[in-house]
Amino acid sequence: MERISTQNAVEMGPPLPPAPSPTLPRKGGGGDRLLPARFALARGIAFYGCWLLLADPRLPVTTELLADLAVGVPAAVAATWSSLHLLPPTVGRMRYGALARLIWRLLSQSVVSGVDVARRALSPRLSLQPGYLTYPTRLPPGPGRAVFGALTSLMPGTLPVGTDAAGRLIYHCLDVTQPVAESLAIDEMLLLRVLGEDDGHR
Amino acid sequence: MDIADFLLAAAVFVLATVALGLTRILRGPSDVDRMMAAQLLGTGGVAALLLLGVATDMNAITDLALVLALLAAFASVALVADARRPEPEPVPDDAHPEGKTRT
Amino acid sequence: MTLALTLFTLIAISLGAIFFLAGTVGLLRFPDTLTRLHALTKADNLGLGLIVLGLLPQVDWPVGGLKLIAVWLVVLLAGATVGQLMAKAARSDAWNGSTDLEPPR
Numbered sequence: 001m002e003r004i005s006t007q008n009a010v011e012m013g014p015p016l017p018p019a020p021s022p023t024l025p026r027k028g029g030g031g032d033r034l035l036p037a038r039f040a041l042a043r044g045i046a047f048y049g050c051w052l053l054l055a056d057p058r059l060p061v062t063t064e065l066l067a068d069l070a071v072g073v074p075a076a077v078a079a080t081w082s083s084l085h086l087l088p089p090t091v092g093r094m095r096y097g098a099l100a101r102l103i104w105r106l107l108s109q110s111v112v113s114g115v116d117v118a119r120r121a122l123s124p125r126l127s128l129q130p131g132y133l134t135y136p137t138r139l140p141p142g143p144g145r146a147v148f149g150a151l152t153s154l155m156p157g158t159l160p161v162g163t164d165a166a167g168r169l170i171y172h173c174l175d176v177t178q179p180v181a182e183s184l185a186i187d188e189m190l191l192l193r194v195l196g197e198d199d200g201h202r
Numbered sequence: 203m204d205i206a207d208f209l210l211a212a213a214v215f216v217l218a219t220v221a222l223g224l225t226r227i228l229r230g231p232s233d234v235d236r237m238m239a240a241q242l243l244g245t246g247g248v249a250a251l252l253l254l255g256v257a258t259d260m261n262a263i264t265d266l267a268l269v270l271a272l273l274a275a276f277a278s279v280a281l282v283a284d285a286r287r288p289e290p291e292p293v294p295d296d297a298h299p300e301g302k303t304r305t
Numbered sequence: 306m307t308l309a310l311t312l313f314t315l316i317a318i319s320l321g322a323i324f325f326l327a328g329t330v331g332l333l334r335f336p337d338t339l340t341r342l343h344a345l346t347k348a349d350n351l352g353l354g355l356i357v358l359g360l361l362p363q364v365d366w367p368v369g370g371l372k373l374i375a376v377w378l379v380v381l382l383a384g385a386t387v388g389q390l391m392a393k394a395a396r397s398d399a400w401n402g403s404t405d406l407e408p409p410r
Contacts (some may be wrong), residue, residue: 053375054265056368114351118327118346121334131342150385153392154350159343160389161396172339172392205311205363212318212356216325223329226341234338234395238345241387242332245349246325248380249356252373253318261369268376275383276366282390 040080041088047083048076087143098193105190106151113156120174131176132161134168135184138192140165148191152184209257213250220246235279243273309365310362314408338395346388353380 051072057065120127139145141163149160149169157174164170173180223246226239248267255263331344346354357377 050375051372053368054268056372067380071241110351110354113347114324114327117331117347118324121327121331121344121348126334126336128335130337149389150382153346153385153388154381156347157343159339159346159392160390161339170396172343172396174340174343187336205314208315209318209360209363212322215322216352216356219322219325219329223332226332232338232395234391237391238332238338238341241384241391242328242345242349245353245380245384248376249321249325249353250316252356252360252376253323256363262373264369264372264376267374268379271376271383275387278387278391282387282394 020190027033036084036089040084043083044080047079050079051075055180068192090143095194095196098190102151102194103188106154107185109156110154116156117174127175129173129175129177131173133171133173133176133180134164135171135181136166137188139188144191144195145169148188151191152187155183155187156185206257209253213253215256216246216250216253220250222282234242237278241274241278244277246268314359314362317355319358321352324348324355328352339392342388342392342395346384350384351383353377366379 055068055072057068059065137145137148139148152158152171153160157178159172160169161172162170171180171184186202204223205208220243223242224239226242227236248271251263251267251270255267325348328344328348331348332341335341335344354377357373360373364370364373
């Protein structure tokens with residue numbers, strides 16, 4: 001969500017060199033110092049939007065309504081504070097075209113996935129060929145890999161169960177005769193494109 | 203048949219499948235299996251509550267569904283966090299004061 | 306409420322209910338913990354998605370509809386995350402009992 005706001009960060013200067021830490025670089029031009037505030041504001045507005053959705057305030061505008069709306073502000077501030085601590089903002093470009101493709105693939109593949117599981121569960125003889133597969137991913141450990149894990153756990157027949165000593169992801173597959181690794185490679189490529197191939201964030 | 207009746211029937215059907223799934227709690231065999239049945243109760247409960255909320259036109263039920271979804275997720279995370287804890291409790295340093303000086 | 310929308314609701318919710326049934330059957334029939342986890346995460350998420358899709362024409366827009374979608378997103382995100390965590394917990398159980406693969410870290 002916060003990467004939406006980094007669109008503005010990009011125009012401020014040349015592409016940032018690979019940062020040693022995933023948090024924002026503090027030094028640099030005057031614009032950089034404004035960045036954390038901008039991230040915080042963007043997240044705060046998003047959280048307040050969520051709060052509005054839950055509270056569902058009704059017009060017309062009265063003093064009570066304004067008082068009700070004010071109650072959401074501390075909640076949004078608290079949510080922003082914890083989100084900035086748990087997931088510090090990173091600088092990177094989100095590619096929206098690639099994101100749309102990834103979301104489309106996620107939705108279509110989760111249908112395939114559900115139908116696949118349902119077919120196997122309801123067929124008179126269980127057609128299962130369970131097994132493990134290790135997948136050497138190009139995504140570095142961190143948020144990117146966590147997203148990949150969550151994404152692929154919704155894809156047909158794959159469930160990430162951990163990482164081996166060599167840093168490869170281990171998948172449990174419902175049916176090892178399916179082209180699982182090829183499918184994972186497509187998901188990985190789509191995700192890398194969303195994050196920007198050079199992967200400015202880590 | 204009214205659409206609300208259909209939604210209520212669907213809610214009852216989903217709850218029935220969840221109840222069937224809960225026998226996994228009895229059969230186990232592992233804690234993760236039992237937790238999966240609880241997770242099923244979370245997802246199925248959310249579906250049933252959403253159906254119920256629209257059928258009876260009570261918006262507050264949707265909020266209940268949201269709370270149930272969050273609680274189910276936290277319950278599973280709590281189980282996993284507990285399972286991950288290393289078996290032997292780490293001995294605090296002050297328990298063996300001589301251990302440090304000996305080296 | 307046009308007939309087409311009502312029909313859409315009926316079909317989507319019926320399909321969603323069937324996926325819930327399939328998830329339960331998988332949870333009861335599949336042979337080991339990890340395969341059962343597949344059944345749970347995938348079939349139920351699709352079932353809930355279809356039920357939410359079917360309910361969308363029946364609620365007030367935008368607040369009611371967006372709230373339904375928000376609930377679905379929360380469950381989807383939680384399911385994907387928790388599924389991974391539970392797979393890790395189940396895996397360490399399974400590895401303790403077998404010599405199939407060396408236990409990864």
